[in-house]
Amino acid sequence: MSEPTVSSVTAQWTVELNADCPKCKKNVDLLEAPDFWDGRKLEIPEHGTDRSNNLEVMCPECGHEFTVCCEW
Numbered sequence: 001m002s003e004p005t006v007s008s009v010t011a012q013w014t015v016e017l018n019a020d021c022p023k024c025k026k027n028v029d030l031l032e033a034p035d036f037w038d039g040r041k042l043e044i045p046e047h048g049t050d051r052s053n054n055l056e057v058m059c060p061e062c063g064h065e066f067t068v069c070c071e072w
Contacts, residue, residue: 024061
């Protein structure tokens with residue numbers, strides 16, 4: 001059996017959690033907030049769970065705190 005060849009082309013995953021901030025009205029990536037993952041056990045594709053509904057977040061642009069429900 002021959003060994004599979006390895007491609008010289010790589011692909012990179014890009015993950016964002018986008019929302020419109022209710023205060024500054026900008027569409028922001030909530031993952032850019034420096035403390036987004038602090039104390040969270042949220043999985044990246046998670047949605048419709050207690051951990052992903054009514055999630056308290058902070059706008060990385062203006063600092064406004066609000067809640068979101070994650071959707072994949």
